[in-house]
Amino acid sequence: MLVAFVIAMAGLVILLVMEKGFSRQSQPKPNNELTTLSVASRTITKRIVSITPNESGDLIVQFPDNEYRVLSLSIPRETFGWEALDYPRNAKRFTFTPEKVSLEFGGELDADYLFLNSKRIEPELLEKQWLGLCCRNQAPTNRHPRHHVFSVSIAPFNEKLFAISQSIGGGIADTGGGRSYTLEELLAWPNWKVHFELSGCSWAISVIENSQDRKAMINTLITEACKRNGM
Structure with a gap:
């Protein structure tokens, strides 16, 4: 019994030392x-x-x-x-x-x-990782009275950087859809600004239009999306 107690106490001391090395607090807080x-x-x-x-x-x-x-x-x-x-x-x-x-x-x-x-x-x-930039329900629309959601997401590690989508109706009966765009493809699409505005992403338009550096643009989009809670 004494040997078992000594071993148990030694284990407890080791555990406490390890915890102290990985925490600023000497005791865990609930x-x-x-x-x-x-x-x-x-x-x-x-x-x-x-x-x-x-x-x-x-x-x-x-x-x-x-x-x-x-x-x-x-x-x-x-x-x-x-x-x-x-x-x-x-x-x-x-x-x-x-x-x-x-x-x-x-x-x-x-x-x-x-x-x-x-x-x-x-x-x-890595290419499949994505982050929501913004989304907004514009219902009622002529497509649905309660659920017509416009959204924009990005895949920061993919050449197809932007994902543009609509969700109409929701659930298994959803009749929306979407597609992915490279930066060049997005800028060539005449309605991209309209979709961004409907998605609540008007703040991102100037970031995309005015940036001369792709990496800096992506970092700014991520930072701003996180502030706004993205999706």
Whole structure:
């Protein structure tokens, strides 16, 4: 019995030491109180190049050498009890440095944590990641009295950057549809501005028209969409 007790206590001490290394707080806090990873107290070996949210509750993190990895935010939500991550908009509002990501509600995750708790994503799956820019129900229209939703999404890692769609009626009887466009194809479509305005995306028109750099344009669209909660 004494041996078992000593072993159990040794295990508890090890666990507490590990927790202290990964948290700024000496004791875990319940409910909505935050637990954050301490960046200042240890050396961070990984570096963040970019972070992009998607509509599946993930963060797509780019590391050096063009390595992309996907972190499901359900992992820190369960680990640290971050109930704020139950709301999709909170997963989209953050800032980052090469060392860490700081979520707007107060949580922080360092680059090493992001790397160790994420999975590598292959190019063919990376191209399918998407983020809603905006959507708006314009009903009643001559197509439907209650449900006629216009929307715009982007696939940041795909040449077909923009997804334009309408949902008419909703459910299994939906008679809407959509298609994807490259930037050049979108600009060549005469009605793209009308669709953006109907989708509640008028703010994005000037971003697209005035940008001379594709990457900068995409970053601005993502940032603004996250502020507005996208979909």
